[in-house]
Amino acid sequence: MDQMISKVSKFAPTNEFLLQGSIMENAHDVLLHRLRGLCDNSDSPFETFTDNEMIFSMKNTTITQALNLRVRHSLIEQDSWQVRYAGMAEMGDKNRPTMVRHVIDCSTSDNIVLFLNELGFRMDHEFVIKGFYFHKGRMKVTVSKIYKMNQPGNTENLEPFSTSSLVELSVVTQQSGGEGIAEDMKSFSEQLKPLVQLEKVDHRRLQNI
Amino acid sequence: MADNEVERLTQAISLTQKLRTSVTRVFSDLSDGYHISQGNEKASLNVLQKALLTVNDNYSDLEKLVPNLNSVNITAPNSALVGIDPVYDKTPIYSQITHAHKWTNKVHKLADYASAILSPNQLKRTHQGGQPLAIKRQRKTPHAHAIPPQGVDQCISALERLWSDMPITLSRPMGNCAVLQITLSRTLRALIVLRGLLIESVIVKAYSEDFLTPEGKVDLWSRSRYQVFNKVTDMVTAATLHFCHPQMPDLSLRSFLVWFNSYKTLFSAPCQKCGKHLQGAFPPVWRELRTATPQHDGCRQT
Amino acid sequence: MMGVVCVYAYNIPEGKSGQQVVDSLQKQMDIIGATKTGNFCVDCETYQSHPQNAQQRSIHILHNSEQPATCFSVLDSGTVLVSDMLFDLIMNTMTQAKSGREGFFQQRKGFKIESRGQRYELADFVIKIGSVSLMANFKGVLIEVEYCPSQVPGDCWNLMKEILQSIVGNTADTPPSYIKTKMDSLYTPADTINQYLEHFNAFRKTATPGQQNR
Numbered sequence: 245m246d247q248m249i250s251k252v253s254k255f256a257p258t259n260e261f262l263l264q265g266s267i268m269e270n271a272h273d274v275l276l277h278r279l280r281g282l283c284d285n286s287d288s289p290f291e292t293f294t295d296n297e298m299i300f301s302m303k304n305t306t307i308t309q310a311l312n313l314r315v316r317h318s319l320i321e322q323d324s325w326q327v328r329y330a331g332m333a334e335m336g337d338k339n340r341p342t343m344v345r346h347v348i349d350c351s352t353s354d355n356i357v358l359f360l361n362e363l364g365f366r367m368d369h370e371f372v373i374k375g376f377y378f379h380k381g382r383m384k385v386t387v388s389k390i391y392k393m394n395q396p397g398n399t400e401n402l403e404p405f406s407t408s409s410l411v412e413l414s415v416v417t418q419q420s421g422g423e424g425i426a427e428d429m430k431s432f433s434e435q436l437k438p439l440v441q442l443e444k445v446d447h448r449r450l451q452n453i
Numbered sequence: 454m455a456d457n458e459v460e461r462l463t464q465a466i467s468l469t470q471k472l473r474t475s476v477t478r479v480f481s482d483l484s485d486g487y488h489i490s491q492g493n494e495k496a497s498l499n500v501l502q503k504a505l506l507t508v509n510d511n512y513s514d515l516e517k518l519v520p521n522l523n524s525v526n527i528t529a530p531n532s533a534l535v536g537i538d539p540v541y542d543k544t545p546i547y548s549q550i551t552h553a554h555k556w557t558n559k560v561h562k563l564a565d566y567a568s569a570i571l572s573p574n575q576l577k578r579t580h581q582g583g584q585p586l587a588i589k590r591q592r593k594t595p596h597a598h599a600i601p602p603q604g605v606d607q608c609i610s611a612l613e614r615l616w617s618d619m620p621i622t623l624s625r626p627m628g629n630c631a632v633l634q635i636t637l638s639r640t641l642r643a644l645i646v647l648r649g650l651l652i653e654s655v656i657v658k659a660y661s662e663d664f665l666t667p668e669g670k671v672d673l674w675s676r677s678r679y680q681v682f683n684k685v686t687d688m689v690t691a692a693t694l695h696f697c698h699p700q701m702p703d704l705s706l707r708s709f710l711v712w713f714n715s716y717k718t719l720f721s722a723p724c725q726k727c728g729k730h731l732q733g734a735f736p737p738v739w740r741e742l743r744t745a746t747p748q749h750d751g752c753r754q755t
Numbered sequence: 756m757m758g759v760v761c762v763y764a765y766n767i768p769e770g771k772s773g774q775q776v777v778d779s780l781q782k783q784m785d786i787i788g789a790t791k792t793g794n795f796c797v798d799c800e801t802y803q804s805h806p807q808n809a810q811q812r813s814i815h816i817l818h819n820s821e822q823p824a825t826c827f828s829v830l831d832s833g834t835v836l837v838s839d840m841l842f843d844l845i846m847n848t849m850t851q852a853k854s855g856r857e858g859f860f861q862q863r864k865g866f867k868i869e870s871r872g873q874r875y876e877l878a879d880f881v882i883k884i885g886s887v888s889l890m891a892n893f894k895g896v897l898i899e900v901e902y903c904p905s906q907v908p909g910d911c912w913n914l915m916k917e918i919l920q921s922i923v924g925n926t927a928d929t930p931p932s933y934i935k936t937k938m939d940s941l942y943t944p945a946d947t948i949n950q951y952l953e954h955f956n957a958f959r960k961t962a963t964p965g966q967q968n969r
Contacts, residue, residue, distance in 0.1 A: 258844070304859060307859070313845070329845050329848055348845050349841065350842045352837065352838035352842070353945075356838075359830065363814065363830065364859075
C-alpha cells in the first residue's frame with residue numbers, strides 16, 4: 245500500500261502553478277476574444293462550464309488548522325464529481341513568477357457529499373461558478389463569475405458576488421516536472437497585460453480581511 | 454471586315470503551310486543526300502542554298518502578314534482546353550483509373566464466388582421466376598422492401614405499444630433504411646436494420662453495452678464481446694428467415710417481435726429438454742419458433 | 756466487465772493445508788475447462804479516526820485488480836465511494852502527521868488483509884481462486900465467480916448456482932448475504948467490494964487456522 249502511494253505520488257500531477265487576476269464587466273468580451281486568438285482550438289466555439297463547488301472542512305480539538313476539501317460538480321454534465329485537496333499557496337520570493345501549491349484532484353462517484361458527511365466533514369460554504377475556459381498547451385485559463393447561492397442546495401436562485409470576473413491561469417504538473425513552466429506562464433500573462441494583470445496573490449493576507 | 458479577317462487568316466495558314474513544306478524539303482534533301490557527280494559539288498550546294506532562300510522568303514512573307522491579324526478570342530471552351538498543358542504530377546487520373554479498374558474486377562470476382570456459394574441454398578426470401586405470366590398477374594408483387602418511411606414509422610409505433618418492457622427507438626442514420634434499437638427488460642439490447650419492413654440484420658448485445666462508435670454514431674456492425682450474445686445473434690438471424698413473409702410484412706415483423714420477446718428470460722429460464730440452466734457454460738440460447746420455449750443449443754439438435 | 760459477482764469462502768476441510776486446497780481447486784478448474792488468464796489481487800487497508808475526533812469511525816480503503824484505476828472507500832454505514840487512485844493520496848494527507856501532531860486518521864496497524872491468486876475464464880464466466888492473508892498469515896480461501904453478460908442478480912442466480920455448486924459445493928445453496936438484498940437492482944463493482952469486505956471482516960475475527968502459515 246505504501247509502495248502504491250509512493251508510486252502514485254511520483255507520477256500523479258500534484259503540483260499547481262497559479263496566477264490570478266480580475267477583469268471588469270465592460271472589458272470581459274475583449275478579453276474573451278483575445279484569449280480565443282491566443283489559445284488552442286480558436287475555430288471552435290467558446291467552451292463554457294457551470295459548476296457548483298462546495299467546501300467541506302473537518303476540525304479537531306488537537307489540530308488547529310482545519311482540513312479543507314473542495315467538491316466540485318458540473319451542473320451541465322451529469323456524473324462528473326471531483327474532490328480536490330489544495331494546500332496553501334506558496335508565494336516564494338521575487339524570482340518566482342507564479343504561486344505554487346500542492347493539489348490532489350480526484351474524480352469520484354456521486355455520493356461524495358454523503359461520504360464526507362459521514363466521515364465527519366461539515367460543509368463550510370458553497371457557490372456556483374460560471375464561465376469560459378481556454379487552454380494553450382499545458383496551460384489552462386478560466387474567466388469566470390462567482391455566484392452566491394441564496395438558499396443552500398438551490399442552484400437556481402443565484403446572485404452574482406460582483407460584476408467583475410475572476411481570471412485564473414494554472415498549470416498542473418508532476419512533482420518533479422515544471423522547470424520553465426513558470427516562465428511560460430509569465431510570458432503568456434504579459435500578452436494579456438493591458439486588459440488584465442495576472443499576478444501572485446497572497447492568500448494568507450486575504451484570510452485576515 | 455470579317456471577310457478580310459477570314460481572308461487574311463486563310464492566307465496566313467497557306468503561307469505557314471508553304472513554309473513548312475520548304476523547311477521539310479531542306480531537311481529531307483539533306484538527309485537523303487545529294488547525288489554528287491564529279492566536279493558538281495557546287496551544284497548541290499546551290500540547290501541547298503536555293504532551298505534555304507525559299508524558306509527565308511516564306512518566313513518573311515508570313516512575318517509581314519502577321520501584324521495585320523487580330524488575335525482571335527477562343528470562346529469555344531473545349532478547344533481552349535486543348536492548349537492547356539495538364540500537370541501530370543498533380544492530377545492523379547491515371548492512378549485513380551487503375552484503382553477503379555482493379556476494384557471493379559475484384560467486385561466481379563467476389564460476386565461470382567458469392568453466387569456460386571449461395572445458389573445451392575434453397576431458402577430464399579423473394580421468389581422469382583418459374584411461374585408463367587398468367588399466374589404472376591394474380592399474385593401481388595411483393596413490396597415489403599419499398600414501403601415509404603411514414604408507413605414504417607406508423608407500423609413500428611403501433612408495435613411498440615404492445616409491450617411495456619421492450620422500448621423501441623427508431624432512427625435513420627444511413628438514409629432510407631430504418632434502424633431499430635430495442636432494449637429487452639434489462640437483459641439485452643438489440644439492433645435491427647430494416648429494409649422497408651423486411652428485417653435485414655439483427656445484432657444482439659448485453660444490457661451494459663451500447664451501439665455507438667467511438668465518435669458517437671450508431672454502429673451497425675460490431676458484435677458483442679460476450680460469447681453468449683454472439684450465439685443469440687446467430688440464433689435470431691436464423692429465425693428472421695422463418696418469420697419473413699414479403700406479402701404480409703407487418704404481420705411477419707409482429708410475430709418476430711413476439712418470439713423475440715421470449716428472450717427476456719435468457720438467464721432465468723432453464724432448458725425445457727434437460728431441465729438445467731447451463732450446458733457447457735451457456736444458458737438456453739434457442740427459443741422454439743412456434744412455442745418460444747427455451748432450449749440449449751445442444752438440446753435443440755437432439 | 757460489469758457482471759454479477761458472487762464471493763464465497765471455501766471451507767477448508769480438517770487435515771488439509773491452504774496450499775493443498777488451492778491446488779485441488781486449480782485442478783478442478785482444468786477439469787471444467789477454464790483457461791488461466793493471469794493473477795488478481797484484492798486488498799484492504801483500514802483507518803480509524805483519531806481519538807480526539809468528535810465521532811469514532813473506521814474507513815476501509817480497498818483496491819481490486821479487476822478495476823485497476825479505481826479506489827473504493829467504504830464506511831461502517833455501508834456508503835461506498837468509488838474514486839480514482841488519487842484518493843489514496845488524499846487519505847494520506849488526512850493521516851499525515853503535521854508538525855509533530857497526529858493526523859485526523861490513523862492507519863490501523865495489523866489490519867492489512869488481501870486475497871491473491873489466479874484468475875480463470877470459462878466462456879462468459881470469470882473465476883478467481885484467492886488465498887487470504889492477514890499480515891502474511893494465511894487465513895482462508897475465497898472463491899469469486901463472475902457472470903459477465905448479466906447485470907441483474909435475480910435473473911441469473913439460478914444459472915450461477917449451477918456452476919458454483921460444481922466448485923464450492925453446498926455453501927452455494929443460497930446467494931451471498933449481501934446480494935440477497937440486491938437481487939432486483941443493477942449490480943455494480945462496489946457490491947463486489949462489499950462482499951469482499953464482509954469476508955475480510957469475518958477473517959479478521961477468526962484465529963489463524965491450526966495449519967501452517969504459507
